[in-house]
Amino acid sequence: MQNIDARLPQRRSLQSPAPGPASQALDARRADNCARALQPGLPAYIVDGGGGILVDADGNSFIDFASGIGVTTVGSSNAAVTEAIIEAAQRFTHTCFLNAPYEGFVAVSEKLNQITPGDHAKKTALFSTGAEAIENAVKIARNFTGRNRVVVFDAAFHGRTNLTMAMTSKNKPYKAGFGTLASDIYRVPGSYPLRDGLSGEDAARRTIRTIEQQVGTEDLACVVIEPVQGEGGFVVPAPGFLPALQRWCRDNDVLFVTDEIQAGIARTGQWFASCDEDLTPDLITTAKGLAGGMPLSAVTGRADVMDAPGPGSLGGTYAGNPLACAASLAALEEIDRLNLTSRAREIETIIREELSALDGHPTVAEVRGRGAMIGIEFLNSDGEPCAELTSRIAGACKKAGVIVLTCGSDGNVIRLLPPLVINEDVLRDGLSVLVDAIQTA
Ligand code: PLZ
Numbered sequence: 001m002q003n004i005d006a007r008l009p010q011r012r013s014l015q016s017p018a019p020g021p022a023s024q025a026l027d028a029r030r031a032d033n034c035a036r037a038l039q040p041g042l043p044a045y046i047v048d049g050g051g052g053i054l055v056d057a058d059g060n061s062f063i064d065f066a067s068g069i070g071v072t073t074v075g076s077s078n079a080a081v082t083e084a085i086i087e088a089a090q091r092f093t094h095t096c097f098l099n100a101p102y103e104g105f106v107a108v109s110e111k112l113n114q115i116t117p118g119d120h121a122k123k124t125a126l127f128s129t130g131a132e133a134i135e136n137a138v139k140i141a142r143n144f145t146g147r148n149r150v151v152v153f154d155a156a157f158h159g160r161t162n163l164t165m166a167m168t169s170k171n172k173p174y175k176a177g178f179g180t181l182a183s184d185i186y187r188v189p190g191s192y193p194l195r196d197g198l199s200g201e202d203a204a205r206r207t208i209r210t211i212e213q214q215v216g217t218e219d220l221a222c223v224v225i226e227p228v229q230g231e232g233g234f235v236v237p238a239p240g241f242l243p244a245l246q247r248w249c250r251d252n253d254v255l256f257v258t259d260e261i262q263a264g265i266a267r268t269g270q271w272f273a274s275c276d277e278d279l280t281p282d283l284i285t286t287a288k289g290l291a292g293g294m295p296l297s298a299v300t301g302r303a304d305v306m307d308a309p310g311p312g313s314l315g316g317t318y319a320g321n322p323l324a325c326a327a328s329l330a331a332l333e334e335i336d337r338l339n340l341t342s343r344a345r346e347i348e349t350i351i352r353e354e355l356s357a358l359d360g361h362p363t364v365a366e367v368r369g370r371g372a373m374i375g376i377e378f379l380n381s382d383g384e385p386c387a388e389l390t391s392r393i394a395g396a397c398k399k400a401g402v403i404v405l406t407c408g409s410d411g412n413v414i415r416l417l418p419p420l421v422i423n424e425d426v427l428r429d430g431l432s433v434l435v436d437a438i439q440t441a
Contacts (some may be wrong), residue, residue: 001343001346001400001423001424001427003018003348003423003424004051004419004421004423005086006049006051006052006053006075006423007050007051007077007079007323008048008049008050008053008055008061008077008098008337009053010051010052010053010063010423010425010426011053011061011425011426011429012053012061012062012063012338012401012402012429012430012433013060013401014059014060014400014401014427015058015060016058016059016060016063017399018043018044018058018060018062018398018399018401019043019044019045019055019056019058020044020057020058020059020060020193021057021058022045022056022057022058023043023044023045023056023057024251026045027040027043027045027169029430030391031297033169034163035283037173038296038376040343041398041399041405042062042403043055043398044056044058044060044062048077049064049072049075049076049077049080049328050075050076050077050094050231051075051156051419051421051422051426051441052064052418052419052421052422052423052426052427052430053273053349053426053439054076054403055195055231057181061193061381061401061431062398062401062402062403062423063401063402063403063426063429063433064076064403064418064419065360065397065402065403065405065416065417065418065430065434066403066404066405066417067418067419069174069262069288069308069405070092070230070262070267070288070289070373070417071288071289071293072292072338072419073265073266073267073288073289073292073335073419074289074291074292074331074334074335074338074340074419074420074421075292075419075421076293076419078292078330078331078334078421079328080204080330080331080333080334080336081292081293081294081322081327081330081331081434083330084327084329084330085294085323085326085327085377087326088104088322088323088325088326088327088351088361089323091295092227092322092353093321093322093323094318094321094322095112095322096282097126097311097319098138098319098328099316102240102322102325103124103143104320104322104325104326104328104329105126105320105322106162107327107329108124108126108296108298108320108328108332109124109125109298109300111124111328111329111332112124112286112300113300115182115271115272115283115332116271116272116300117272117274117275117278117279117280117284118280118281120280120302121302121303121304122144122300122301122302122303122306123300123301123303123306123307124298124299124300124306124346125140125163125295125298125299125306125315125319126218126296126297126298126319126320126325126437127297127298127299127316127319127344128284128296128297128316128318128319128321128324129159129287129295130158130159130261130285130287130288130293130297130298131158131159131160131161131164132159132161132297132316132319133182133261133285133286133297133298134158134159134163134164134167134224134259134261134285134301135159135161135164135256136299136314137222137224137257137283137301138150138163138222138257138286138298139309139314140223140242140283140299140301140305140314141221141222141255141282141283141304142221142222143252143308143309143313144221144255144305144308145222145254145255147218147219147220147221148184148219148221149184149185149215149216149219149220149221150167150184150185150186150220150221150222150223150224150226151186151187151188151211151220151222151254152169152185152186152187152188152223152224152225153169153187153188153189153190153221153225153226153229154168154169154187154188154189154192154232154409155170155192155229155232155233155409156168156169156187156224156225156226156232157169157170157226157229157230157231157236157260158224158259160174160185162179162181162182162366162435163182165178165181165184166181166182166183166185167185167224168231168354169187169198169232169409170231170409176230184219184386186211186214186215188207188210188214188215188233189203189206189207189210190203190206190225190229190235191203191235191237191238191241192233192235193236193237193238194366194368194377195437198238199240200237200238200239200240200241200242200243200244201240201241201244203237203238203402204240204241204244204245205244207241207245208244208245209246211223211248215419217252217253217254220252220254221254221255222254222255222256222257222282222283223245223249223254223255223256223257224258224259225242225245225256225257225258225259226258226259226260226261226262227242227260227272227273227274227276227277227279228262228263228264228273228352228369228370228373229257230261230263230407231407232260232261232376232407232408232409233371233375233408233409233413234368234369234373234374234375234407234408234413234415236368236369237372239277240277240420242274242277242279242322242375243279244330246279246280246281249282251408252352252400254283255282255283255305256279256281256283257281257282257283257284257301258272258273258274258279258281258284258285259285259287259291259336260272260273260284260286261286261287261297262283262286262373263286263373264284264288264289264290265286265287265288265289265290265332265335266289266335266414266420267289267340267344267371267372267373267417267420268341268369268370268371268372268373269297269341269344269345269348269371269372270341270343271369272284272372274398276370281300281301282301282305283286283299283300283301283302283305284300284301285297285299285300286298287293287300289331289332290328290331290332291324291325291327292326292327292330292331292334293327294321294323294327294328295318295321296321296324296325296327296328297325307336312366330343335420337356338420338421340420340421341371343372343420343421344371344372344420345371347372347418347420347422348369348370348371348372348374350424350427350428350431351372351374351416351427351431352367352374354428354431354432354435355374355376355434355435356433356437357369357435357439358376358438360380360408361438361439362380363378363379363380363386363389363438364376364377364378364438365377365379365383367380369415369416372416372417372420373416373417374408374415374416375407375408375413375414375415375416375417376413376414376415376416376438377408377412377413378390378393378412378413378414379412385408385410385411386412387410387412389412389441390406390411391406391411391413393414393434393441394406394414396437396441397434399435400433400436401433402416402418402430402433402434404434414434416434417424418430
């Protein structure tokens with residue numbers, strides 16, 4: 001894999017055990033001033049970042065295997081993105097597109113219409129967060145179909161707003177204590193090969209039977225699914241599951257919506273995870289990697305569906321902010337220029353090669369995923385999820401200067417989401433820390 005130039009030295013180095021004094025002082029201010037719910041996973045406060053590295057307030061350099069949960073695909077201080085933001089900010093920071101429009105909003109929409117799967121006529125609506133994109137996809141689907149019900153899946157994550165927390169699967173910490181959930185959301189089993197052992201076809205048959213028995217089609221607006229599950233455990237459905245589900249949706253006039261907020265935008269080795277099985281979703285939601293770290297999200301899809309809601313019925317003050325649009329155009333260009341889709345596949349090869357040191361390890365049940373979205377699931381010899389072990393491994397990595405995240409309904413999956421501009425020696429160094437942590441845990 002070729003090296004990509006970065007502004008900061010690309011190496012892990014710990015000056016002091018993190019958190020050092022400067023981070024500790026900042027964290028004391030956090031505890032006094034920020035709501036208790038906002039608990040950072042890393043004890044160190046970041047002051048600089050770039051390539052595959054994040055630097056903290058005490059001068060420690062961490063290897064970043066999280067990318068701010070899959071956001072900084074082109075790096076956290078990509079020069080082209082930074083320049084685009086500065087140039088846009090020098091002209092205007094905000095007008096609200098509904099009030100006074102600007103080209104960037106239109107240009108990002110054009111680009112998404114072009115790169116999303118399918119050559120049918122498409123349109124796009126821009127928003128700011130992933131949850132907002134999901135909310136709007138559901139609004140649009142309900143408006144187009146005149147139906148109310150929405151099917152979602154076991155272990156799904158779609159956000160934390162009122163509608164999306166109902167669509168998200170996990171009770172704690174996302175739903176418990178947060179009031180009445182939105183109605184007309186139905187959860188069904190998906191495909192989780194390690195746990196259900198079903199082929200794609202059999203899993204789809206089970207899913208479809210459940211939908212037909214428990215939801216029906218007369219009032220079903222859409223099925224919303226992550227083509228590779230994110231927070232739910234980096235679960236890749238068995239081949240054939242997603243195409244069969246899409247086929248059933250088509251045959252029943254139910255909209256097929258993919259949530260590519262975590263898996264999309266070059267992460268899995270193609271522009272979209274939906275591309276791998278030639279899916280053509282009716283609607284597709286994006287965010288995270290879309291704008292190089294700026295808050296931007298989108299719903300893109302069939303023009304007839306997207307045009308169902310009337311003028312003024314979608315939008316938001318900050319939706320498609322001009323700085324975020326400028327950043328997005330630059331980030332999408334960087335993905336092309338640096339050929340980051342194929343780099344994601346190279347990253348997968350290196351990850352699998354380094355993790356092969358764990359072959360036969362008693363608690364490593366599976367290494368799975370695609371491109372630079374790889375998860376390691378830990379089960380004990382009885383097939384029980386090892387959440388405590390998993391968080392111990394993640395803690396050991398952070399202590400050694402490698403930022404990793406966990407995920408999974410049972411909290412027993414380590415996920416790797418490095419920036420796609422990470423260099424090979426940094427990647428291999430971080431992976432060797434992870435392998436060590438697993439072997440000593
Ligand atoms: N859909 C597939 O991954 C966000 C959120 C972490 P927002 N995932 C990270 C957390 O603890 O809240 C996500 C996702 C998928 C929707 C969302 C929601 O995106 O930008 O966080 O609203």
